[in-house]
Amino acid sequence: MMHALNPGGADAAGPDSARPDTAGPRSARSGQARTVSPADSKTVLGPDEISRALIRVAHEILERTNGAADVILMGIPTRGVPLASRLAAKLSQVEGRPAPAGSLDVTMYRDDLRLRPARRLGHTAVPPSGIDGKIVILVDDVLYSGRTVRAALDALGDIGRPRAVQLAVLVDRGHRELPIRADYVGKNLPTSQREVVQVLLTETDGQDAVVLGTGRATEPGAGQPNAGRLNPARAGASGRGGTPGDGMPTEAAR
Amino acid sequence: MNRHLISAADLSRDDAVLILDTAEELAQLAERPIRKLPTLRGRTVVNLFYEDSTRTRISFEAAAKRLSADVINFSAKGSSVAKGESLKDTALTLEAMGADAVVIRHQASGAPYRLAGWVRGSVVNAGDGTHEHPTQALLDAFTMRRRLGRLDGLHVAIVGDVLHSRVARSNVLLLRTLGAEVTLVAPPTLLPVAVSTWPCEVSYDLSAVLPKTDVVMMLRVQAERMNAAYFPTVREYSRRYGLDVARMALLPDHAIVMHPGPMNRGVEIAAEVADSARSTIVEQVANGVSVRMAVLYLLLGGADLGGADQGSAEAGAGRADAGWLSSEPSEVAQ
Numbered sequence: 001m002m003h004a005l006n007p008g009g010a011d012a013a014g015p016d017s018a019r020p021d022t023a024g025p026r027s028a029r030s031g032q033a034r035t036v037s038p039a040d041s042k043t044v045l046g047p048d049e050i051s052r053a054l055i056r057v058a059h060e061i062l063e064r065t066n067g068a069a070d071v072i073l074m075g076i077p078t079r080g081v082p083l084a085s086r087l088a089a090k091l092s093q094v095e096g097r098p099a100p101a102g103s104l105d106v107t108m109y110r111d112d113l114r115l116r117p118a119r120r121l122g123h124t125a126v127p128p129s130g131i132d133g134k135i136v137i138l139v140d141d142v143l144y145s146g147r148t149v150r151a152a153l154d155a156l157g158d159i160g161r162p163r164a165v166q167l168a169v170l171v172d173r174g175h176r177e178l179p180i181r182a183d184y185v186g187k188n189l190p191t192s193q194r195e196v197v198q199v200l201l202t203e204t205d206g207q208d209a210v211v212l213g214t215g216r217a218t219e220p221g222a223g224q225p226n227a228g229r230l231n232p233a234r235a236g237a238s239g240r241g242g243t244p245g246d247g248m249p250t251e252a253a254r
Numbered sequence: 255m256n257r258h259l260i261s262a263a264d265l266s267r268d269d270a271v272l273i274l275d276t277a278e279e280l281a282q283l284a285e286r287p288i289r290k291l292p293t294l295r296g297r298t299v300v301n302l303f304y305e306d307s308t309r310t311r312i313s314f315e316a317a318a319k320r321l322s323a324d325v326i327n328f329s330a331k332g333s334s335v336a337k338g339e340s341l342k343d344t345a346l347t348l349e350a351m352g353a354d355a356v357v358i359r360h361q362a363s364g365a366p367y368r369l370a371g372w373v374r375g376s377v378v379n380a381g382d383g384t385h386e387h388p389t390q391a392l393l394d395a396f397t398m399r400r401r402l403g404r405l406d407g408l409h410v411a412i413v414g415d416v417l418h419s420r421v422a423r424s425n426v427l428l429l430r431t432l433g434a435e436v437t438l439v440a441p442p443t444l445l446p447v448a449v450s451t452w453p454c455e456v457s458y459d460l461s462a463v464l465p466k467t468d469v470v471m472m473l474r475v476q477a478e479r480m481n482a483a484y485f486p487t488v489r490e491y492s493r494r495y496g497l498d499v500a501r502m503a504l505l506p507d508h509a510i511v512m513h514p515g516p517m518n519r520g521v522e523i524a525a526e527v528a529d530s531a532r533s534t535i536v537e538q539v540a541n542g543v544s545v546r547m548a549v550l551y552l553l554l555g556g557a558d559l560g561g562a563d564q565g566s567a568e569a570g571a572g573r574a575d576a577g578w579l580s581s582e583p584s585e586v587a588q
Contacts, residue, residue: 118551121276123279158287158290
């Protein structure tokens, strides 16, 4: 959830940043698909690394939960959901028994609702077995402020009472604002708050990649930056990064 | 404009679909052990009802409470209105109490529109005179979409007292926006004078319309608004425009029967029809709560952009879309 895309300054355009395929094919859900401006971002994880990280996380889950017998994977929309299904598939490959995966929309539980116009709800799908007494593993793409996870814990509490709740993320970029940590991390990615981390997945964006770009300063908890709001007019304006003080709209402008 | 919901005509197709999609997600709540969301905690919703209503008021109240809003019910009977207070003075009182939204039902067409000019909160029209009832139209559309899977290209017949029906007016506008084809069926005396300007067909023969209809919506004969003789006898009306078992058999197999309630059994709809498997009348009530939750959430759940400043605030922020219904299906879930 915690990622930002703002292809602002061109200063990040290092030698390995401009992958010609980063703006590659998009999924049918084009409204949600992310695109990356290749000039100012660099790919930190490619498809193979993402796949390897997920395999490792799947094995860690199996170790820590005694074979994942009671595990339910709940992905947080948008990109936590395909990650949860991928992890579930890998778990069932290894253990030979299906691992239920669902999705948990946390929009109505967010603490930053009043900072932005009302937003579209994601889909919540609880596996038929319910979550009572199960080990629920929340799955998200990026862990940043921890506020999404806090909202997810509240949302989970209204659905049932799991035996335990754990957290798996593809990328942990630091800058926590709440006492929350991940149990399973695909990749620890030290970032500055001025950088934006963006996860692209085949299911939603047509390709697998984790992209680090340089954008304007972001406060981690102030809502989730949004590729959909990308304003091409700003794309070339480098050096306007450090203005965190331009009021509430900053977060909407991300 | 979109801070309020006063007319179904205010809704673009994207807005309407967003409300229906949101309601679809919120409908899941009914199956959960805890049927409550914290989203509107600390917000106040006033139900301002100048006309009798059971289901609409209860529905709005349930919707607001499920979103954790504080609800104040205000009915004209036994209040200062009975002592002669004007709508404007009542509105200013509500304003002083800090109402974030006012749900208004009023016997005068246009009252919600006037109210919207006097209060800072959002105004939701819960039925004004013979004008509009947009949340009813939304819940009807929601029910059709749930039962039949689509709205685009559906043939909907709205039958009965169109003249006095705010439900019919809102439904014609909304269903048109959503791509359905509407036919009004009524005796000529119960059609508005300017019905030829409405975006719909008109017929006087119910039996001829039914075979090519996916949804038939029966309207209540509003005896309380009938101050003239619109038809000779109830029995004659019922025989020509009532939906009985024999007429229902003319419908295609998949077709559904709707009624906004309250029903006059034996007048516009036979009891057997109202209780049949095609009837969605009870479903409509349940769906009403989900749809009204969606409306309240979309009106109140986001940033308070300060009314008239909304446009300039958006421009200043450089946002592409910051209306209350941002139609862009962006990564809002994040």
